[in-house]
Amino acid sequence: MTVDPNAATQGFPGPEPARHDPGAARYLVPALVAAAVAVVLGVYGKVHDPAGTAFNLAGFSSTGAVKSWLATAAMFFALVQLVSAAMLYGRLPGPAWSGTLHRWSGRAAFLVAVPVAVHCLYALGWQTYETRVMWHSLLGCFFFGAFSAKMLLLRSERLPGWLLPIVGGLVLAVLTVIWLTSALWFFRTFGVTT
Numbered sequence: 001m002t003v004d005p006n007a008a009t010q011g012f013p014g015p016e017p018a019r020h021d022p023g024a025a026r027y028l029v030p031a032l033v034a035a036a037v038a039v040v041l042g043v044y045g046k047v048h049d050p051a052g053t054a055f056n057l058a059g060f061s062s063t064g065a066v067k068s069w070l071a072t073a074a075m076f077f078a079l080v081q082l083v084s085a086a087m088l089y090g091r092l093p094g095p096a097w098s099g100t101l102h103r104w105s106g107r108a109a110f111l112v113a114v115p116v117a118v119h120c121l122y123a124l125g126w127q128t129y130e131t132r133v134m135w136h137s138l139l140g141c142f143f144f145g146a147f148s149a150k151m152l153l154l155r156s157e158r159l160p161g162w163l164l165p166i167v168g169g170l171v172l173a174v175l176t177v178i179w180l181t182s183a184l185w186f187f188r189t190f191g192v193t194t
């Protein structure tokens with residue numbers, strides 16, 4: 001039997017109109033937002049004149065010490081994120097409140113990292129005078145892009161199961177390098193002081 005290509009015009013239903021595939025947007029929007037956040041932070045860090053502002057906090061000897069301890073706290077909460085995620089994925093035995101632990105450790109990590117990064121961006125700016133500092137500036141901006149992408153992906157439904165662990169792992173890996181190139185360097189240079 002041959003199919004008449006003009007069947008639709010003879011009272012038969014025509015081919016389904018091509019539907020917009022929502023799949024692409026689910027990935028494209030977070031990727032574009034991530035790129036935009038990272039680039040905007042980087043451009044801001046580069047074009048403005050670093051203010052060099054320092055602040056003192058009772059009990060701490062310098063701005064760098066406060067920032068290094070806050071960054072270390074962020075790193076600690078990020079590791080709690082890793083452990084609680086492994087519990088959620090059944091890779092580690094965990095309590096019923098693993099999900100709550102994961103959400104709150106993530107919020108805590110973000111909350112302590114933000115003031116540190118704000119000081120970096122505003123007072124120190126984008127710097128490349130050493131390879132370590134170049135990677136720190138680059139990944140500092142990338143971190144907030146990748147973090148925004150992860151937050152947006154969390155809202156998406158029907159994602160492939162591997163995507164969130166990959167993006168979450170990337171955010172953790174980036175934060176680790178940020179910490180190694182700043183707080184660890186600070187403690188090794190000036191000693192582990194408050």
Ligand code: HEM
Pocket residue numbers: 041042045063064065067068069071074113116117120121124125126127133136137138139140141143178179182183185186
């Ligand atoms: C999660 C984000 C970030 C964290 C946790 C972080 C943490 C730190 C810490 C602990 C220090 C050492 C203390 C100090 O010298 O003040 C530091 C230094 C610095 N940060 Fe960041 N930072 C972040 C993002 C950024 C960003 C986005 C930039 C710029 C684009 C940046 C640029 C710098 C610079 C130039 C230094 C001085 C490096 C040096 O000479 O040792 N940081 N950061």
